[in-house]
Amino acid sequence: xxxxxxxxxxxxxxxxxxxxxxxxxxxxxxxxxxxxxxxxxxxxxxxxxxxxxxxxxxxxxxxxxxxxxxxxxxxxxxxxxxxxxxxxxxxxxxxxxxxxxxxxxxxxxxxxxxxxxxxxxxxxxxxxxxxxxxxxxxxxxxxxxxxxxxxxxxxxxxxxxxxxxxxxxxxxxxxxxxxxxxxxxxxxxxxxxxxxxxxxxxxxxxxxxxxxxxxxxxxxxxxxxxxxxxxxxxxxxxxxxxxxxxxxxxxxxxxxxxxxxxxxxxxxxxxxxxxxxxxxxxxxxxxxxxxxxxxxxxxxx
Numbered sequence: 550x551x552x553x554x555x556x557x558x559x560x561x562x563x564x565x566x567x568x569x570x571x572x573x574x575x576x577x578x579x580x581x582x583x584x585x586x587x588x589x590x591x592x593x594x595x596x597x598x599x600x601x602x603x604x605x606x607x608x609x610x611x612x613x614x615x616x617x618x619x620x621x622x623x624x625x626x627x628x629x630x631x632x633x634x635x636x637x638x639x640x641x642x643x644x645x646x647x648x649x650x651x652x653x654x655x656x657x658x659x660x661x662x663x664x665x666x667x668x669x670x671x672x673x674x675x676x677x678x679x680x681x682x683x684x685x686x687x688x689x690x691x692x693x694x695x696x697x698x699x700x701x702x703x704x705x706x707x708x709x710x711x712x713x714x715x716x717x718x719x720x721x722x723x724x725x726x727x728x729x730x731x732x733x734x735x736x737x738x739x740x741x742x743x744x745x746x747x748x749x750x751x752x753x754x755x756x757x758x759x760x761x762x763x764x765x766x767x768x769x770x771x772x773x774x775x776x777x778x779x780x781x782x783x784x785x786x787x788x789x790x791x792x793x794x795x796x797x798x799x800x801x802x803x804x805x806x807x808x809x810x811x812x813x814x815x816x817x818x819x820x821x822x823x824x825x826x827x828x829x830x831x832x833x834x835x836x837x838x839x840x841x842x843x844x845x846x847x848x849x850x
Contacts (some may be wrong), residue, residue, distance in 0.1 A: 550605040550753045551604070551834075553599070553714075554589045556625040563589040565605065566750060570618035574601075577609075580616050587659055589751070590630035593714045594801040602753050626749035628671040629696070629717060636664040636745060636801045638721060639789060640735075642808025657782045659792070659808075664721075665740050672749040672836055673734045676722060676821065679741050686726040690809030691767035691823035691841075693760075693779060694719035694747050695786055697805065701799035709790040711750035712799065715753045716760070718823040718836035719806045720746045722815075747804065750834045760786055766811055768822035768835075775811030782808060817842035 551566035557573065563586070564571035575587045585597055592598045605613075640660035664793040670676065678687045695724055698714035722745070724738040757763070761780040766773055779786065786807060793799065819840040 550610075550758065551750045552589060552592075552622060552753075553624075553748065553750045554627045554629050555619060555754050556627050557619070557720045561627040562587050562608055563592055564619065565601075565613060565635075567610075567613040567616075567618055569614065570620040571624055572618045573612075576616050576618075577613075581587050581612075588630070589850050590632060590802050593630075593696065593698060596801070597753075598714055598753070599697065599766065601753065611734045623814045626672040628669050628746070629748045629751055630802065631669055631785055633802045633804050634800050635802065636666065636669075636806070637793060638662045638664055638739065638806045639784065639808040640697055642784055643810050644781070644783065652700070653850045659789060662735050664737055664745050664806075666768045668740050668744040670743040670746045670838070672746065672838070674743065674746065674838060675816065675841045676720070676746065676838045677743045678815070678817065678842040678844070679724060680838065681727075682844070683722075683727055684724050684725075684844070687724045688723050688812035689767070689769075690723065690823040691765055691821075691836075692719040692721055692774075692809050693765050693786070693825060694752060695790065695805040695807060697790075697799045697801060697803040699801050700799065702794050704791055704794045706785075706787040706791040709787045710729045712790065712794075713754060714801070716757055716825075716833070717747050717751050718749075718825055718833050720805075720821055720823050720836055720838060721806050723811065723812065725812070725814075741824045745806070746836060746838050749836060752833055757831075759828070763825055763827045765832075766824040766826075767809060767811055767813055768824055769813045769815070770819055771822075774813045775809075777810035779807075784808075815840045817845050
């Protein structure tokens with residue numbers, strides 16, 4: 550099943566992806582006389598998303614085609630949600646990317662950082678290069694995102710998928726010129742407004758047969774800047790989810806951004822995109838954002 554958060558009449562509501570468009574969960578409730586949560590974050594935190602997936606796979610997919618939907622040409626995506634308790638980022642997780650920065654890929658523990666929820670923006674929203682004069686090189690990074698589905702601690706690698714809500718596309722930004730002044734600035738340079746976009750869709754685990762076979766692409770102005778497969782990560786998704794569960798545990802709705810094949814320097818007027826694909830024609834809905842440089846704008850946003 551694929552779900553999204555879409556804008557309807559000034560609000561942001563969860564919907565299920567169907568053939569003709571996106572069916573709001575509220576419409577499912579109306580037709581089926583059910584009481585599913587109508588926000589995606591709430592669906593995840595109450596663990597209702599798993600039950601909704603079961604309904605979808607047991608005939609709900611066909612029932613959706615008879616319900617009212619928002620046609621794809623009218624869909625306005627929002628971020629999957631705006632209020633995760635934690636956004637956990639992984640750095641230098643592909644050897645090639647570590648080499649770009651003149652570093653080795655961390656092997657005992659992954660390079661890691663937190664991002665504040667305030668930096669979240671949605672699909673199609675402007676990514677804003679900071680107005681600070683020191684912000685001379687902002688980079689964008691396409692990444693596979695993992696959304697946690699339940700509270701858990703001390704889980705083993707072979708059971709990790711039992712605890713996730715699904716996968717999504719992520720764009721993670723870094724103000725690299727400031728970071729190069731001092732590596733201790735990492736949290737600062739990751740946390741500017743609009744420095745994380747995620748969505749437009751969440752794909753439940755049953756749709757992904759082998760996460761290690763997925764290819765992640767950083768797309769810059771429509772061209773492939775870098776691509777790599779998840780199997781080439783130093784720390785696999787299973788390792789990351791299990792490790793963090795032993796360090797501090799997970800909460801439902803936590804976002805894990807697993808690292809990029811390579812970052813790209815973004816400038817005013819650019820577009821940056823995350824594409825994820827896999828075997829047998831599998832694709833995720835691309836995540837695309839335009840870029841603006843606030844230093845070039847008369848009004849600072």
